[in-house]
Amino acid sequence: MNVKEYLASSSNQIVLSHFDADDQSLAPEGKKESKKELKSLRKQLVKLQQVLYAESKHKVLIILQAMDSGGKDGTIRAIFDGVNPQGVKVASFKVPTPLENAHDYLWRIHQKVPANGEIVIFNRSQYEDVLVVRVHELDPEKVWKKRYEEINKFERMLANEGTTILKFFLFISKEEQKKRFIERLENPEKQWKFNPGDIEERKYWDAYMEAYQDVIDKTSKPYAPWYVIPANHNWYRDLVISHIIVKQLKSLKMDYPEPVENIHQYLDPLQNS
Numbered sequence: 001m002n003v004k005e006y007l008a009s010s011s012n013q014i015v016l017s018h019f020d021a022d023d024q025s026l027a028p029e030g031k032k033e034s035k036k037e038l039k040s041l042r043k044q045l046v047k048l049q050q051v052l053y054a055e056s057k058h059k060v061l062i063i064l065q066a067m068d069s070g071g072k073d074g075t076i077r078a079i080f081d082g083v084n085p086q087g088v089k090v091a092s093f094k095v096p097t098p099l100e101n102a103h104d105y106l107w108r109i110h111q112k113v114p115a116n117g118e119i120v121i122f123n124r125s126q127y128e129d130v131l132v133v134r135v136h137e138l139d140p141e142k143v144w145k146k147r148y149e150e151i152n153k154f155e156r157m158l159a160n161e162g163t164t165i166l167k168f169f170l171f172i173s174k175e176e177q178k179k180r181f182i183e184r185l186e187n188p189e190k191q192w193k194f195n196p197g198d199i200e201e202r203k204y205w206d207a208y209m210e211a212y213q214d215v216i217d218k219t220s221k222p223y224a225p226w227y228v229i230p231a232n233h234n235w236y237r238d239l240v241i242s243h244i245i246v247k248q249l250k251s252l253k254m255d256y257p258e259p260v261e262n263i264h265q266y267l268d269p270l271q272n273s
């Protein structure tokens with residue numbers, strides 16, 4: 001699967017206004033066949049995570065950003081189904097608490113980054129501080145403008161210290177969001193997800209797209225790349241993201257740590273005990 005076309009880089013500048021949220025071009029075999037592939041990717045991920053945890057050498061940070069109803073929760077559920085919860089954590093970033101607000105914006109973020117052997121998934125992230133903060137002018141422009149550079153430096157530091165960083169913007173269309181909101185309003189099992197503020201937020205769609213475009217243009221780096229994922233179809237979104245994560249973990253060339261010396265010598269006394 002050639003996921004490069006979703007990778008934002010200097011040689012592949014992604015323009016959100018032209019990006020197709022319905023795209024399924026990397027899975028020509030369609031939804032049904034892809035379910036099998038997703039299952040196999042999940043199995044691989046479970047194994048890779050086991051080695052990551054055992055080896056306790058690499059740190060993995062996965063950042064998920066999306067518009068409301070963009071599928072962050074569903075992605076986490078679908079992809080990490082079955083992994084060992086000891087080594088995987090989710091950190092969700094909401095409206096900052098008074099304590100968080102009394103600190104710099106990276107303070108709460110830094111506390112949640114992965115340790116050796118861990119995978120941490122950020123459900124929203126430091127990028128809210130150049131997204132919602134920018135769109136709603138929660139801080140003046142001269143404050144948030146500096147943050148792109150600061151975030152790049154922060155992520156560079158994490159990468160230098162052994163963190164693999166992957167960033168995903170789950171891209172749904174405005175039409176798809178409307179469909180999902182209606183579903184939330186009508187389906188009793190989804191009504192709990194509905195937040196009246198989401199309707200107000202939807203009015204700022206274009207401003208958000210502009211803010212996301214800047215995020216992608218300014219903060220997609222080889223050490224912390226942004227992938228823009230077509231996310232109108234959940235199965236396709238899950239397939240592409242799993243593929244990228246599995247590929248990245250494989251490239252770490254991890255292995256179980258060496259067992260203690262002469263491990264077999266312990267077998268006899270144990271069997272006779």
Ligand code: AMP
Nearest residue numbers: 093094095096124125128129132133138
């Ligand atoms: P949800 O993810 O639906 O539970 O919503 C969390 C809300 O917190 C979203 O509306 C975010 O925009 C908001 N949020 C997250 N981080 C920040 C931040 N740094 N400043 C202001 N609002 C934020």
Ligand code: MG
Nearest residue numbers: 068069195198
């Ligand atoms: Mg919400």
